[in-house]
Amino acid sequence: MELTQRQKVIFKTIVEEFTRCAEPIGSKTLMELLDFPVSSATIRNEMAKLEKLGLLEKTHTSSGRIPSQLGYRYYVEHLMVTDLDTPTKASLQQVFSERQFSLDEVVQKSCDVLSDMTNLTSIVLGPDSSQQTLQNVQLIPINSRSAVAIIVTDTGHIENKMFQFGEDVSVNDMKTCCDIFNDQLKDTPINQVVSKMQEIKPLMSAKIVRSEVLFEAFVTAFMKFATEKVAVSGRSNMLYQPEFSDISKLKQLMKILENSDLFQKWTDQEGNVAIHVGERNEVLQIGDVSVISTKFHVKNDEEGQLMVVGPNRMQYSKVVALMDYMSDVIEDVFTEGGSSDGSGNKEDK
Numbered sequence: 001m002e003l004t005q006r007q008k009v010i011f012k013t014i015v016e017e018f019t020r021c022a023e024p025i026g027s028k029t030l031m032e033l034l035d036f037p038v039s040s041a042t043i044r045n046e047m048a049k050l051e052k053l054g055l056l057e058k059t060h061t062s063s064g065r066i067p068s069q070l071g072y073r074y075y076v077e078h079l080m081v082t083d084l085d086t087p088t089k090a091s092l093q094q095v096f097s098e099r100q101f102s103l104d105e106v107v108q109k110s111c112d113v114l115s116d117m118t119n120l121t122s123i124v125l126g127p128d129s130s131q132q133t134l135q136n137v138q139l140i141p142i143n144s145r146s147a148v149a150i151i152v153t154d155t156g157h158i159e160n161k162m163f164q165f166g167e168d169v170s171v172n173d174m175k176t177c178c179d180i181f182n183d184q185l186k187d188t189p190i191n192q193v194v195s196k197m198q199e200i201k202p203l204m205s206a207k208i209v210r211s212e213v214l215f216e217a218f219v220t221a222f223m224k225f226a227t228e229k230v231a232v233s234g235r236s237n238m239l240y241q242p243e244f245s246d247i248s249k250l251k252q253l254m255k256i257l258e259n260s261d262l263f264q265k266w267t268d269q270e271g272n273v274a275i276h277v278g279e280r281n282e283v284l285q286i287g288d289v290s291v292i293s294t295k296f297h298v299k300n301d302e303e304g305q306l307m308v309v310g311p312n313r314m315q316y317s318k319v320v321a322l323m324d325y326m327s328d329v330i331e332d333v334f335t336e337g338g339s340s341d342g343s344g345n346k347e348d349k
Helices: 005-021 027-033 040-052 069-079 086-097 103-118 171-184 190-199 201-207 211-226 235-240 247-258 260-268 316-334
Strands: 056-058 065-067 121-125 134-143 146-153 158-164 230-233 273-277 281-286 289-297 303-311
Touching (some): 027 040, 069 273, 086 316, 134 171, 146 211, 158 211, 171 201, 281 316, 289 316
Antiparallel strands (some): 056 065, 273 281, 289 303
């Protein structure tokens, strides 16, 4: 559909003011917000045309208008400007520049930052490592009851796991354990390592004094490694959104967010409207809820996903810009040859 320039400005102003205040927007409010002179009657006339086009709708409690689902889609596709301010960019860079993070830590940290900065619910899916194969295991002792395991896959993915043992384990036992794993488990798919470990358990028992302690530690580590990395933050933020004042609706949404299988079915259901924003961003409308998702890649094209869940009335331009930039920062953390200070600025290659 084609809008005049004036209609575009009026509509864009309505969307952005409504996402800010959650109150229907009337002509008097618009007169104060617009940066060009226009009468109240003209504004009302333009709003009526926008309503006829299906971009605005009336509420029962006010003479003002609010964006419709179609209106939000039009805004995202045609009017949204994504730009992140410099202080926010600096804050995101600082989050990941303090030290080296494992993938698990980046997933959780990203999730927490997103929910804090958007005041919405965020979900981060890390890359699926289950189909990769084991290439090497190292166990670095810290003391007799703790060690750091470094697990490397065929794609170059590296996982660091901290082990706390209930009993003293000798350095020799740790070394022998790694030697057995590297000899017997190399090239085993990550999701088959645990079952393969059962086969070599007698060999471990014969050569390692504390074999049971080490066996249990590695079983737990590989089981976690092979499962999908999911972090959810800010569930309670939904409590403060007027759209979710209906407790039954809120409970249903919370149940979906708690269960990754339910969440996948919910986002995959028919009738959802997906709006693609550039190459890696998508806005998915599910009734009166929107899910914004952005992809990120780590080494060897492993793919993860940032997601923010909130009402259709959300600040799309801010959220999309924030997620897009955060994806860049995450990719830089895991990119070989990226900046060594974690600043988010890649060096020329």
